[in-house]
Amino acid sequence: DVVMTQSPLSLPVTLGQPASISCRSSQSLVHSDGNTYLNWFQQRPGQSPRRLIYKVSNRDSGVPDRFSGSGSGTDFTLKISRVEAEDVGVYYCMQGTHPLTFGGGTKVEIK
């Protein structure tokens, strides 16, 4: 199974400042169809997960453009350009090879 490792575990951020979360996979996520099925999810306190980014860098409908995804191969990053109060929560990366696996999560909190 592909192991997804996120860092940091916890990320205290000042409002209005940028934030960056890293996700590494134990093997390349570039697949036979040429695509890389790497997603990012946000889970606000007490809520269900919500997909933010699919296929590395594509934002889902309604996701603010302060969220961006990048990376390739085994190294991926989620960036928040200017953190807002509503961004508090836990962020997970997920890879789409069977069996799909999630990273352990990164908790974003306001300093």
Next chain:
Amino acid sequence: QVQLVESGGGVVQPGRSLRLSCAASGFTFSSYGMHWVRQAPGKGLEWVAVIWYDGSNKYYADSVKGRFTISRDNSKNTLYLQMNSLRAEDTAVYYCARDVIVVVPAANSFYYYGMDVWGQGTTVTVSS
């Protein structure tokens, strides 16, 4: 609007059974693969099982294989998870989520696009 609503959770003794349901609305249920994903208290997300859009393929996490069964009724727009021989470590919030499963026949493989719609979750507590 597009919606998934889980039900059927509760408190159950170890070794007993429970069946979860997930009612879909607002989209063509029969066109999507469906997952169950769980989250133990204070923990991260764990994939549990997936079923193809037409029910033709089903896969399970090793932790539930042989005890849980995923199924769907496309005429009722409903997904199910039959959970038998429950253990304390199955205690979690269970989410259903829809997905697009990409099949690559030339490579004899398939991939998950990633869950774009999630339900609100239903809580299962296994305790004596």
